[in-house]
Amino acid sequence: MVKPAARDRLAAVLTREFGEPPFAVVEQADPALLDVEVDGAGRLKYPVTAAQARKLCALGTPARYGRGERTLTDASVRDTWEVPRTAVHLSWSPLFDKVLDRMRKGLGLPGSARLRAELHSLLVYEPGQFFLPHQDSEKHDAMVGTLAVTLPSRHSGGELVITQGGRSETCSGSASRLALCAFYADCRHEVRPVKSGYRIAVTFNLLLDGGAPQASGADTVNEAARLLGTHFATPSSAYSWGKASPPKRLVYLLDHEYTERGLSWNRLKGADADRAALLRTAAEQAGCQVMLAGTKIKETWDTYPEDSDYEDWDDEGWEDGEDDDRDSDGDGDGDGDGDGDGDGDGDHELNDLIERTTTLSCWVDPETGKRESISLEVGEDEVCSRTSTADFEPYEQQYEGYMGNYGNTLDRWYRRAAVVVFPDSLAFANRAEAAPAWAMRQVAERARSGNVAGARADAASLEPFWTATVSPDLRGGVFGPALKAAHAVDDPTVAAMLLAPFRSEDLLAKHAAPLSRLAKRYGGAWLGRILGTWCAGSQGEVYGYTSESRDWYSALPVLCTSLTASGRDGTAASRALLQAAWQRLAATAAPRLASPPSRRAAGLEDLGAPLAAVIAAAANMAATTTGDVIAAHLAGLGDEALPWLLSGLRSFSTVHSDSTVHGEAPGDRLSADVAADCGRRLTRRLARPARAANDWSITLPEGCSCPLCEVLADFLADPTLRIREWPLAKENRRHVHSRIEAAELPVDHQTRREGRPYTLILAKKDTLFSGERAQRAEDEADLRWILAVWPSAAVASTSAT
The missing domain is CATH 1.25.40 (Serine Threonine Protein Phosphatase 5, Tetratricopeptide repeat)
Incomplete structure (x- = not known):
């Protein structure tokens, strides 16, 4: 039995220590917890009556939703009324802080952190209204999730369903209690159609203040540190055609999505925070540095359409496949993503993974805390995770049908956060490979500070990958700093290497x-x-x-x-x-x-x-x-x-x-x-004398001297002949056509398709x-x-x- 790679054993340790990460907390509370007053409708009485709900509908406008950078109104995706935020006035009971703290614990957030709730909207769903599966955007740098509070009312349907990684939580309304549901912003969720009555909900952005957790358990830290050492000491055989060498980094993919704005050690979600804290402590013990990064992952899958005649293969042989219901969002397009574009994987059945590429797209500078845009593709032998990327929802996907030599394929793109670990000895090389302009500025700065030998050594360490790293789209931003760095290293060989990519x-x-x-x-x-x-x-x-x-x-x-x-x-x-x-x-x-x-x-x-x-x-x-x-x-x-x-x-x-x-x-x-x-x-x-009015002579440019071209040249050179009818076989006509067209001569050439062979008609043009x-x-x-x-x-x- 082949022993798992050190990186996979490390991922198993992190999973063992922190288990299944929470993603949503559902509970009910006394209505006295929240008092709501709305301009034009008055103070809401619980349970909210149908008459008061109709007043709220009259005050509202059709709710909009975001898709990419656009904000849209489409009742086939989101059908609900939104009351203007300025008309809504809330008053919380003092007990609300305890409720938020329970939710913080339930979501697995650090004890040193504190949740705040910021009003987002008051929504009213009347019978038949709904919101298809979607994912909330993080509207604030500190936003980690959403709190939905369903007010007491007599209604049926309208359940809030939250899903992540194949798991789900459901929050149903009540006629006598507040229904509260807190969930992370990267969770997909939907509001099922209301069957009767009115569902009234107040939604909040959950903002996180506070620090990251500290790693606990010396034995676990020691075990993780040993596995990091093994990972960086073991040559990789991922690429059999090249010389095996140890990995330069380890990329541990986290279980939640984060926007570039929200990428921060202090705002990691659930078990991500605990695992990251353990990795940071273990890395320090193993003599490594750590970066928090954002990644973009592309997977290409071999697929075939759902309605194809392919059958499913199992260990016993071929057997009939069964249809599965993929239209989970009820929009009829079969994609289950609620966006109505029909391009989801529900239209196709995934077969085998053909290729996966993982690219670091940004990371947080450990010294300044600032986010830096980077672009660094990492190898499969450097990546590990608890959860497969295929369990996430892609933010984009594209299907390409059979093209003769390849297909059917489905490309899927994902965003995931990651903790990146690398040995202290490779810190400069790793950062340089991801941000070459930064590296050149660092080399020049180190030399200016008086450490020319150190600057030269840093620069020389880049040689194995420098030319490949400075790609054409990066050269313009790296060139100026590279010229300064080349001068600073005071070594002609190293300087020439730094300037080679340009x-x-x-x-x-x-x-x-x-x-x-x-x-x-x-x-x-x-x-x-x-x-x-x-x-x-x-x-x-x-x-x-x-x-x-x-x-x-x-x-x-x-x-x-x-x-x-x-x-x-x-x-x-x-x-x-x-x-x-x-x-x-x-x-x-x-x-x-x-x-x-x-x-x-x-x-x-x-x-x-x-x-x-x-x-x-x-x-x-x-x-x-x-x-x-x-x-x-x-x-x-x-x-x-x-x-x-x-x-x-x-x-x-x-x-x-x-x-x-x-x-x-x-x-x-x-x-x-x-x-x-x-x-x-x-x-x-x-x-040269101007051409006489009756001089139709044309010179055929040098080239082929076959008998056909000799006849053509004689016709063209004759000052009196304008037209020639020339019976020729197909291949001969094609050759004459090609000579005239290649030289772009002022000669019309048409074929009269009568008799055998057909006749080529040449006519000199005015x-x-x-x-x-x-x-x-x-x-x-x-x-x-x-x-x-x-x-x-x-x-x-x-x-x-």
Whole structure:
């Protein structure tokens, strides 16, 4: 028999010590406990009469309910009258404090805590009215539950039913007694339809004041501490393809839900408080630290619809399944959740759990008490609990039917609180993995305090997971602190590791100063390698270029200028940055230059601003060598590059106009060279004679040279032929179609489906003439603009003729 893992044995100890957690307390009390007076209806007499109840209904409005961030009115979900709170006046008997204290004990809350009741609403249910199963929102940071007080009246039905984890409590009204029910806010509850008479209820938010309980029982604490030590010393075999290593943390899931606002050691519910207190004491004894966290859990289940022909399998073989009643909320949609969206698991039968992911989404800083948003996925070998997550109600779920290769599947999302434990030696690594920006600030702060060696050691401990932790969506917030931390550790190897996850897209003009400091500390060659790696990125990033990833080019001139001004090392780094930025831009432009004409111009014009930034950076640095490389590369491109070059020049003259004087760019040979090259290209194109009115010749771009393409090329080149009828088999027609469409030639190609083989009809379009006229006018305008801004380009243009 395999011995349970230490984490599961620890969960069993916590269950043994504190048993089944309470979730609701139901009792009856003397009506003298609560006196109620309502403006417009007077003082309520017990039992409340039908006449007085009708007055309350007349004062009320249809009660609303919350769904997500919306507040809705829907009588199919909640059908009851709510009396304005300002019209309700209450007076409690002095005995009420004792009642609240009994409820505190019944709910398992610490003896050091105190419950307060805050009025929420006065509700009246007339015959037929109800409230489907739902969960209360925590309306106050200190709110832990709800108190519902049903006033004495002669009615039937209208039972308040509270459920959690498969258990339920029912609170029924009375004609002579107050019916009180206190329950935790994360419990699902419903009000069954009233059959006769009127149900009148006053509801309160239960607020908790006071501290967390203290752990008791030295033997139990010692046992828990030993199990924690075993957990952190035992290599995990959860992932057989990797080297087994001990877990870095233990995540104990609590039995109640908590909002991020309400996540506090002092407001844990029921047995959660006792278990957390025991874990905290045991962790301290075992040399560990503890965090209170919120988690998001996603489970993916293999399912099949309820009405499918699948049968249930048991140990004896196949047997007929039975229908079960899943429409517990009576709304007819079968989901049992009362929200009427029909997306509950009641529409599907859960089969096998395919996958579960647990992510820490926030935790409470033990030093400041503040909640921090984090994102850290934890392994299954690090998680344990008393109650299975499947016993909870998901806050969201989504079904996906059979898709051919997978399905049917049901995704379910849950929120649970957790106590997170980790050894003191791994405290910094755990917090860094969850909050990398915090880690970088801590490293820099520790170095500033004089402990550079300690800061360096903390930073070095991050190496095994650092690159994976700083995901693309986190880089922007971590980059600035990482630059400071890299400088603070005073070690080129550790600093390079800290900066490895980043990319050139993270660069902004404000980063010029910290980059200059890094150049001075570690040298220009070191920083140049870092910058080159950032610019190169992955192959997918280069060719997955988007408008978002080009923004960093705008900071390039400032970055290069600032680095150059910082001295020799900064100059070396700036040249490496410029060279890497240009190489990346050229690689990005290459597939666009080869794209079809209809997409080419727009794609290349989008790269104009980055090209202008590269030109400006080269000019500001007087980087003649790199400038010559760029100019030579651009000059070697075909005329298909003109939209890119012209867009770059226009952006340069607009965005970087400070460097131009009277249309010239002193000291900027690169922009002048690019302008001259464009002038030559445009002049050559304009020097060609305009197409004659009867010239229908078209040049087929180079490519395939098969016999079909030779015939096609001859037809296109003939200045007199406009139409050709060409009997061709299907595959041959398809090949001709593809050549015409790929080159986007002004040729219509249709198939006449008569005879065998069918006939392909090619017809040259009039757009051959209108398109060339429009292009010629555009070339003339572009040339005039270039000569106005770069007069020196006129010499090159003259030589081109």
